[in-house]
Amino acid sequence: MTTRVDTDTVVVGLGAMGSQALWRLARDGVDVIGVEQFSPGHDRGSSHGESRIIRTAYLEGAEYVPFVRAAWRAWGELEEASGSRLVVRSGALMLGRPGSGAISGSIAAAEQHGLAHEHLSPAALAERHPRHAVRPDEVGVFEEAAGVVLPEASILAAVRLARQAGARVWTHQAVTRIEPDPDRPRVRIGDTEIRARRVIVTAGAWLPALVPGVAGLGGGIRVERRVLGWFRITGPAPGTAPPEPVFARDEPDGTLWYGFPSMDGGRTLKIGVHAESPEVRASAVRPPGAQWGEPVDPDTGPRPPDEADAHRLGELATGLRGVAPLPERMASCMYTMTPDEHFLIGRRDELPGLVLAGGFSGHGFKFASAVGQAVADLARDGRTELPVGMFDPHRWDTPPTRL
Numbered sequence: 001m002t003t004r005v006d007t008d009t010v011v012v013g014l015g016a017m018g019s020q021a022l023w024r025l026a027r028d029g030v031d032v033i034g035v036e037q038f039s040p041g042h043d044r045g046s047s048h049g050e051s052r053i054i055r056t057a058y059l060e061g062a063e064y065v066p067f068v069r070a071a072w073r074a075w076g077e078l079e080e081a082s083g084s085r086l087v088v089r090s091g092a093l094m095l096g097r098p099g100s101g102a103i104s105g106s107i108a109a110a111e112q113h114g115l116a117h118e119h120l121s122p123a124a125l126a127e128r129h130p131r132h133a134v135r136p137d138e139v140g141v142f143e144e145a146a147g148v149v150l151p152e153a154s155i156l157a158a159v160r161l162a163r164q165a166g167a168r169v170w171t172h173q174a175v176t177r178i179e180p181d182p183d184r185p186r187v188r189i190g191d192t193e194i195r196a197r198r199v200i201v202t203a204g205a206w207l208p209a210l211v212p213g214v215a216g217l218g219g220g221i222r223v224e225r226r227v228l229g230w231f232r233i234t235g236p237a238p239g240t241a242p243p244e245p246v247f248a249r250d251e252p253d254g255t256l257w258y259g260f261p262s263m264d265g266g267r268t269l270k271i272g273v274h275a276e277s278p279e280v281r282a283s284a285v286r287p288p289g290a291q292w293g294e295p296v297d298p299d300t301g302p303r304p305p306d307e308a309d310a311h312r313l314g315e316l317a318t319g320l321r322g323v324a325p326l327p328e329r330m331a332s333c334m335y336t337m338t339p340d341e342h343f344l345i346g347r348r349d350e351l352p353g354l355v356l357a358g359g360f361s362g363h364g365f366k367f368a369s370a371v372g373q374a375v376a377d378l379a380r381d382g383r384t385e386l387p388v389g390m391f392d393p394h395r396w397d398t399p400p401t402r403l
């Protein structure tokens with residue numbers, strides 16, 4: 001027998017994005033149910049590992065800057081409402097050769113939007129950022145308006161506030177089917193069917209398989225494995241107060257890796273690899289079948305970190321002074337990659353009643369506060385003032401051929 005439940009809006013998946021949407025809707029008095037297959041703040045999706053970078057001079061594209069500004073404002077609202085510190089300002093340091101993507105992309109975004117930033121010569125880098133062992137051909141760009149967002153704490157804060165504002169939060173319940181409908185889309189969880197006016201789907205790595213047609217958008221959305229490593233700080237560190245900046249470093253071989261200031265009082269710091277060139281992938285020493293960026297079935301989860309991951313992260317950590325040669329702890333995580341590495345936010349005509357937010361391609365967390373607001377607006381009003389047009393899920397559609 002099917003149990004039927006009615007509500008205004010359902011949010012499927014209470015990770016980075018869904019938790020924020022749930023809070024925004026509940027705060028505005030909307031009758032909303034949030035459904036999560038695990039427990040909010042869990043470590044089986046894309047939002048664990050204690051820290052995420054937020055930057056403003058956006059090297060992935062100057063067109064993101066208005067959205068990241070909206071995200072800063074929205075993080076401030078969540079911090080105020082929750083009484084918790086969720087964003088730690090540390091500044092950000094981009095490192096690389098003068099024409100590399102990290103350097104030229106962040107300068108372009110800063111110049112186009114008049115953002116404060118500093119160009120650092122190799123000598124200035126060595127003097128001001130001794131943590132980094134830079135080559136003579138590497139330069140830096142420093143930006144003050146950057147730092148660290150706390151992922152698990154943010155999700156828990158948003159879900160707590162949503163509950164307090166009246167949201168129904170169903171945890172340890174997996175949505176098995178979503179049926180689009182212009183008036184009354186339905187969400188199926190075992191023998192329960194929720195009928196709503198709108199369904200927001202923020203299912204992260206599970207989104208492509210959960211919503212019909214999404215997996216193939218633009219030629220295919222891929223779920224990939226990534227590994228994070230925490231390195232013990234051994235040497236005379238350049239101090240922890242004020243915090244060292246977050247950083248991203250663009251290597252001449254095409255590897256883009258990043259790291260954080262210590263978040264545990266100077267004991268360890270965390271690094272990870274965002275992207276690697278095909279050549280580096282091919283030459284890396286890895287166990288058979290274990291490729292960087294290997295595809296993941298989210299239901300099985302990414303392979304646990306292994307020795308090859310430790311070795312790879314250790315290679316990169318030689319670019320840092322005063323850290324142990326190998327990580328003392330690692331975690332694997334999932335990226336959900338769209339073909340153009342831009343997000344997927346909005347509706348599709350053949351999925352009436354649904355609002356999608358996914359495909360965050362390894363750089364979405366910093367925007368979660370604004371994404372939550374945007375999808376809440378779209379579900380409630382059918383429109384949003386936030387600049388999400390570039391993330392339109394229809395953007396890959398080819399125009400109909402005229403006969």
Ligand SMILES: Cc1cc2nc3c(=O)[nH]c(=O)nc-3n(C[C@H](O)[C@H](O)[C@H](O)COP(=O)(O)OP(=O)(O)OC[C@H]3O[C@@H](n4cnc5c(N)ncnc54)[C@H](O)[C@@H]3O)c2cc1C
Binds near residue numbers: 016018035038204360
């Ligand atoms: C290693 C790593 C480092 C990163 N670094 C950065 C960074 O520095 N800065 C940055 O901005 N971004 C970063 N990102 C990207 C960012 O973390 C992600 O883009 C973001 O967390 C994605 O959020 P999400 O809400 O889409 O997914 P998630 O947070 O994974 O949420 C999806 C939720 O949906 C639930 N769910 C799925 N299917 C169902 C179902 N059927 N029923 C019920 N619940 C369901 C899941 O359990 C999960 O809780 C990083 C990502 C990784 C993996």
